[in-house]
Amino acid sequence: MTSGNKPVYSTSGGGDLRKDAAGKSAGGFARGTGPTKMRLETGGRAGKAVTVLFNLPFEESEARVLMKEMQGKFGCGATMKDAPGGSTIELRGDVRDRVEAFFAQRSLKVVRAGGR
Numbered sequence: 001m002t003s004g005n006k007p008v009y010s011t012s013g014g015g016d017l018r019k020d021a022a023g024k025s026a027g028g029f030a031r032g033t034g035p036t037k038m039r040l041e042t043g044g045r046a047g048k049a050v051t052v053l054f055n056l057p058f059e060e061s062e063a064r065v066l067m068k069e070m071q072g073k074f075g076c077g078a079t080m081k082d083a084p085g086g087s088t089i090e091l092r093g094d095v096r097d098r099v100e101a102f103f104a105q106r107s108l109k110v111v112r113a114g115g116r
Contacts, residue, residue: 029060030086036103039114040094051096053089053110063089074098 032055071078077092103110
């Protein structure tokens with residue numbers, strides 16, 4: 001397969017060329033601009049709700065600390081993902097009200113997105 005003139009996968013001594021030398025996929029953590037946005041997602045998750053925070057205006061280390069604090073305070077699972085539009089924090093369950101209160105305590109801005 002090729003993407004334009006560049007090969008994406010090669011069986012001759014390369015393997016997957018989409019990854020850099022460190023083994024990480026291209027892209028990495030992307031810092032957002034403006035306020036953090038929050039939405040509730042259920043699609044593709046067997047009907048289970050997940051609160052997704054995106055457009056994170058933090059460095060990766062700050063975002064991980066924030067995620068760990070929320071995970072402990074809310075008693076829910078959490079993960080950080082690198083998405084094409086930027087990095088996201090996913091919290092299991094509908095914890096949008098708790099996230100808003102958590103951000104307000106720290107004088108950070110969070111905006112609901114998605115219309116629910």
